[in-house]
Amino acid sequence: MTKRSGMVLLLRLALAVVLLYAGYTKLRQPWLVFAMSIDAYGLLPEMGVLAVARTLPWIELGLGTLLLAGLWLRVASALTAAILAIFFGIMLLSYGKGMGIDCGCFGVGEALTAKTLARDGLLFAAAVLLTRMAWRRPSTPSL
Amino acid sequence: MAILLLAVGAKAAPPAATRKTRGAPMAKVTLEVFSDFQCPACKTLHDQTLKPLVAEYVDKGRVYLIHRDFPLPVHAYARQAAALACAAARIGKYEPVSDALFDTQAAWSNDGKVEAVVVNAVGAADAKRLSDLAKSPEVLAEIESDMQKGRAAKLTQTPTMVLSHNGKTYPVAGVVTFPILRRFLDQLLAQ
Numbered sequence: 657m658t659k660r661s662g663m664v665l666l667l668r669l670a671l672a673v674v675l676l677y678a679g680y681t682k683l684r685q686p687w688l689v690f691a692m693s694i695d696a697y698g699l700l701p702e703m704g705v706l707a708v709a710r711t712l713p714w715i716e717l718g719l720g721t722l723l724l725a726g727l728w729l730r731v732a733s734a735l736t737a738a739i740l741a742i743f744f745g746i747m748l749l750s751y752g753k754g755m756g757i758d759c760g761c762f763g764v765g766e767a768l769t770a771k772t773l774a775r776d777g778l779l780f781a782a783a784v785l786l787t788r789m790a791w792r793r794p795s796t797p798s799l
Numbered sequence: 800m801a802i803l804l805l806a807v808g809a810k811a812a813p814p815a816a817t818r819k820t821r822g823a824p825m826a827k828v829t830l831e832v833f834s835d836f837q838c839p840a841c842k843t844l845h846d847q848t849l850k851p852l853v854a855e856y857v858d859k860g861r862v863y864l865i866h867r868d869f870p871l872p873v874h875a876y877a878r879q880a881a882a883l884a885c886a887a888a889r890i891g892k893y894e895p896v897s898d899a900l901f902d903t904q905a906a907w908s909n910d911g912k913v914e915a916v917v918v919n920a921v922g923a924a925d926a927k928r929l930s931d932l933a934k935s936p937e938v939l940a941e942i943e944s945d946m947q948k949g950r951a952a953k954l955t956q957t958p959t960m961v962l963s964h965n966g967k968t969y970p971v972a973g974v975v976t977f978p979i980l981r982r983f984l985d986q987l988l989a990q
Contacts, residue, residue, distance in 0.1 A: 688983035689969050696973025705979060756840060756956030757973030765970050767955045 660789065667786040668723050671736055674779060675720030681763035682713035693760035697750055715739070729790045737783035744780045747773055818888040818941075819866040822857035828987050829963040831865045833949045836881060836900045837874035837908050840974050841958040845901045848977045855981070861988055866897070867945040869957050878942065879913050879933070885941050886932035887921065895920045896929070965990070 657665070682690045691709035694700065700708065719739070722732035743761075750757060751773055758764055759772040766772065832849065834841035849864075856862040868885065870877035880900050887896035899920035900913070907913045918926040932938060952961055952970060960980075962969040964987045 685969070686983070686986065688979070688986055689971065691979055692971045692975045692983060693973075695975050695979040696971065698974065702976070702978045706982075755973060756838070756958075758971065765953065767972065 664729075664786065664789050667782050667789070668726060668729070668733075671733075671779065671783055671786065672720045672723035675716045675723065675736065678762055679713040679716035679720060682716070685763055687713075689764055690760065693758045693764055696757040697746060697755070697760075699746065730787075733783060733787040733790045737780065737787045740776065740780040740783050744773075744776045747776055819868075819885070819893055820864060821853060821894075822863045823860040824863050826857075826861055826863040827964060828856075828861065828984060829863045829865065831867055831948075831961040831963070833867045833869040833945070833952075833954055833957055833959045833961070835869055835871050835874055835877045835957040836884065836897070837877040837904065838871065838957045839904070842901045842904050843974045844958045844960075845897075848975060848980060851977045852980065852984075856984060862984060866893070867948060868942045869946055869949045869954065869959075870942065871957060874908075876907060876911050876913050880907070881942050882933035882938050883913060883917050883929055885938045886929040886935075887917070889932060889938070890925065890928065892921050892925065892929075962987070 687709050690713070691705050694708050695702075695705045716739075719732055719736050722728055723736065747759065747768060751768055751770070755768065757768050759766045759768045761772060761776070830852070832844070834844065852862065853864065857864045868881035870881045884893060884897045884900060887893050896917055899916050900907070903916050907916055914926065914930055917929055920926075921929065949959070952959075952968075954970070954972075956972050958974065959970060959972045960975065962971070962983070969983075
């Protein structure tokens, strides 16, 4: 294994674990609890809140599974980076407004703070790096 | 010393059911709202979510509502407002005073004239009683007790709602709109 493929493997597994855990924590509680966390951001109308609350945990589980298995790595890493970019942007905006809300990242009870922002920023950077590496080399299931 | 005072305060505080509550204590769902009278988001929650909640769920015996004070240190007059509201609760006038405090939040947050709001809400005679009562150890202990409950629930921000049903609790921070809260309450009440 080259240094490059080792790096891809590390990023892939780290992001997979985070996404799988994020999806799991949302699904183990009533889905409307997650809906209330999304609602508190004050960005979406009621139907939008409900649609995101219903689908996002499954999207996280799906992307986590693809990254874990190393399947469709280019698409999976790009989608992960896109989703994390949206999360990071929304969190940054809300934090800038001084909103006292839950992050909603891993279920309820975790406040939106500089720490959660930094964590999300790191994850986004990792996803961008993985996407760049995946698109620069042939996508193989072994990675 | 502080711990001793807290312990004494907690013992001295009368049960919550006699004061800052509304609805049937035996309701299937209990909703505790931790808020700060000077926090703009708390005003939004009070005006847009809690008012319809009271009409549709609390007054119909389906949800038991408990108000908890969590005045944040960054808000200069929040603790004074909380003390006046707690004092008002002791003479059965919590709601007119808390409504007045939220209605005029922008004004007293700027000029610090919190007591003037109370005079307008309950009249001069009761306002004098409330002013004295707000400085009593019992009222100060009650606020500290609410804050202790908030800290125990790992609360760091206001407003935070803590919903309890069948032994499970669901804390949610921030302003949740009434239509979304209603969906969750209906889900809990249907169980």
